[in-house]
Amino acid sequence: MRYDYDYLIIGGGMVADAAAKGIRERDESGTIGIVGEEPTAPFPRPALSKKLWTDPDFDKESAALATADETGATLHLETRATSLDREAKVVGTVGGDEFGYGQLLLATGGHPRRLDGLEASDRVLYYRTLTDYDRLRELAAGGPDVAVVGGGYIGSEVAAALVQNGATVTVYHPGERLLDHMLPDSITADLEKAFTDAGVTLRAGVKVEGGESGDGSVTLRLDDGSSVEADVAVVGLGIEASDALARAGGLEVAEGGGVVVDERLHTSDPAVLAAGDVAQYPDRILGRRRVEHVDNADQMGAVVGRILAGSDETYDHTPMFYSDLFDYGYEAVGTLDASLETVVVDKGEGNAVVYYVDDEEVVGVLLWGVWDSTDAAREVLARHSRPTSFDGLI
Structure with missing residues (x-):
């Protein structure tokens, strides 16, 4: 099947939503297509590890972004883009569909880092999507024994969310203290006490090297040669930039990952822009960097949408990030x-x-x-x- 759009957005996350709404600020009628791998419409990822677990009056309907309703964009879900022909201005997909574009936005985000030998399953979640949230909610209802792999940003939030919803939680992480790669000792000491007081077991100085899942449990292999079992494993080891499509199209990609863009979020091809987790951009204060947080997705997404629709602005926002833990x-x-x-x-x-x-x-x-x-x-x-x-x- 062949589809053609004035504005084609690859990636179905928060950047896609913000960009479509930014386009509509300047162009009321241009056609917008959004191609995303996930089976669900754009959704605010922070809610998946924060408010949906901690606020009983907040639900998925409250969080929904209503991208298609508000912008008229056509969503192509469960569709993975694999090829980019910049001369023909066509993106190809794993299913053989083709998407023609006038202008293209790469908002492909990132994919979770994986452990060798530990495949995703109904009980092993590389936590990132609304589908992951739905499955973990289903599992959490039974009060399971959950192994959280990783004590960073996502791991700490998921552990806090789960223990407050009836799960038995053990966090396995390689540091001396939770979040000690980010926070000074004076803060991590108090924070760890909050976790242990809530019932979370912290296994510091431990790396999970792999594992396997069965019908009713998960076995994790630790770096000291021992194994542990749990009902569920949630892996939160950060993400890597999903820049494969940019590489396939011959665009400039940073050595550490991410599509290189200028202050107007253009790639090395003037008809192709990139924004969000996947974009390595020149921050006006901090220099060239890549940011994986919601403030950047919202702000950069809105700006790139307006630029796609003819704005002459630049992206000059230095984003913030946040977390809530107990x-x-x-x-x-x-x-x-x-x-x-x-x-x-x-x-x-x-x-x-x-x-x-x-x-x-x-x-x-x-x-x-x-x-x-x-x-x-x-x-x-x-x-x-x-x-x-x-x-x-x-």
């Missing part, structure tokens, strides 16, 4: 790398601002329990310096 929460801007020098400014009542310093320059700001200060954090980062005093900056 009674703790934070917002942050920039690089949170606990191996850097960290300066902790105590704000009282367990709240703090943490500055991450690299080569005499603040490169990241963590707002732990401190809200509505991300603009101030951006101002600190934009100075590209080490303050003589950190008190009073935020």
Whole structure:
């Protein structure tokens, strides 16, 4: 089957939704096609590990983005794009369909990092999609014993969500403390106490090397040669940029992954743009980088949509990210790398601002329990310096 669109978006996530709505801000009638691998319409991913688990008054209908209804875009779901002919302006799919375009947006996002030998199954979830959420909700209803593999951003959120919904949870992670690659010791100590007080078992200094799933359980192989069993395994080891289509089309791709774009989100082909998790872009404050968070998806998606429809703007937003874990929460801007020098400014009542310093320059700001200060954090980062005093900056 052959389809043709004025605007073709590859990827069915939050960037696709924001881009379609951005297009409609400037072009009311141009045809929009969205081609996505997932079986569901664009959906806000943060809700999958946050509010859908913790707010009983919040449900999938409340979170739905209504992309097609609000923009008139045609959704092609469960469709994987595999080839890009930039001369003919055609994208091909694994099923043999062809999609012609006037302008193309690559919003392919990322795919979860996988463990060798541990295949996804009904009981092994590489957690990322609404389908994963639906399956985990079904499993969680029985109060299962869940092994969470990874103690980072997603692993910590999923563990907190599950234990608050009746599951028995054990987190396996290679660090000394949960989230210790991001957070200073003064914060991780209190955070770990919140997890253990809630009933989560933390297995620090442990790597899961593989495993297998059976009809009713999962066996995980650990790096010390031992094995453990659980009813369910949820793997949260981060994502890798899904840039295979860009590579297939001969576009410039960064060495560490991600499609290289300029400040107007154009690739090396002026008819092809990229945005979201897959885009490696020049941040106006922090330099060239790739960001995997919702604020970037929303803001960059809206901007790229307007650019596709003729806007002359550039993308000049430095995105923030956030998390909620039990009674703790934070917002942050920039690089949170606990191996850097960290300066902790105590704000009282367990709240703090943490500055991450690299080569005499603040490169990241963590707002732990401190809200509505991300603009101030951006101002600190934009100075590209080490303050003589950190008190009073935020």
